[in-house]
Amino acid sequence: MKKALEILNELKKEQIIKDYAIGGAIATIRWVEPFFTQDLDVFVVLKEEASEGIIDLSPIYEYFKNKGYLWDKQWIVIEGVPVDIFPADELERKAVEEAQEIEYEGVKTKIITPEYLIVLFLKSNRDKDIRKIQMLLEQAEVNMDRLNEILIQFGLREKFDDFKKKYYGK
Amino acid sequence: MILKRNIMENEIKIIIYDKVYTREELHKMEEEFRKSRAKLSFEEKIKILVDLQKLAFNLSKKKEIIIWKL
Numbered sequence: 089m090k091k092a093l094e095i096l097n098e099l100k101k102e103q104i105i106k107d108y109a110i111g112g113a114i115a116t117i118r119w120v121e122p123f124f125t126q127d128l129d130v131f132v133v134l135k136e137e138a139s140e141g142i143i144d145l146s147p148i149y150e151y152f153k154n155k156g157y158l159w160d161k162q163w164i165v166i167e168g169v170p171v172d173i174f175p176a177d178e179l180e181r182k183a184v185e186e187a188q189e190i191e192y193e194g195v196k197t198k199i200i201t202p203e204y205l206i207v208l209f210l211k212s213n214r215d216k217d218i219r220k221i222q223m224l225l226e227q228a229e230v231n232m233d234r235l236n237e238i239l240i241q242f243g244l245r246e247k248f249d250d251f252k253k254k255y256y257g258k
Numbered sequence: 259m260i261l262k263r264n265i266m267e268n269e270i271k272i273i274i275y276d277k278v279y280t281r282e283e284l285h286k287m288e289e290e291f292r293k294s295r296a297k298l299s300f301e302e303k304i305k306i307l308v309d310l311q312k313l314a315f316n317l318s319k320k321k322e323i324i325i326w327k328l
Binding site: 090121122125126165226 | 289292293295296298300301303304306307310311314323324325326327328
């Protein structure tokens with residue numbers, strides 16, 4: 089885990105990416121009780137915007153390859169940790185920008201906040217995402233005002249109201 | 259552990275040793291336990307995650323679970 093974070097920090101230092109933050113289940117675990125997962129989801133902000141709808145992740149994969157880490161199934165396995173790289177869209181870029189800086193065993197990294205995680209999971213809306221939203225709302229300290237602002241900004245307020253009605257009856 | 263169900267006035271009481279709980283109280287205790295685990299450090303949580311991965315690996319037949327190196 090520590091090594092994976094060091095390699096991700098190198099990507100930023102070498103200016104292959106602008107920034108990154110941990111999302112998905114591992115970011116959720118930062119805020120709630122631990123639960124089983126296998127992969128480390130990482131949202132990266134690329135140096136260049138997508139051109140004609142094409143996003144080129146080759147420089148990132150080339151960097152990993154040169155370090156001896158290869159693509160296996162959907163992951164890059166860095167020192168035993170399967171890493172999923174996602175190029176950040178508009179919402180995810182904001183989530184990376186506002187992610188919390190933390191240290192893991194002395195290595196600096198960034199973790200997406202509960203408010204942005206809820207919005208990202210709501211957008212994906214798979215069963216496993218819904219469960220994570222519930223865990224975040226029930227166990228984490230969520231800034232509801234900030235959450236509301238993000239929901240409105242990205243046009244997801246109505247979807248969140250539907251979620252609350254369906255799972256909490258209000 | 260002695261665990262008995264005592265049905266009285268439509269409310270199930272659960273006895274654990276010398277204490278009596280309602281189902282609602284047990285749920286509340288479980289929720290408090292979850293919240294306390296949510297406050298563990300990130301490092302501690304990742305160690306627990308790896309323990310969960312080891313457990314899942316041992317229980318799975320196909321042995322496709324990846325156990326992280328810390």
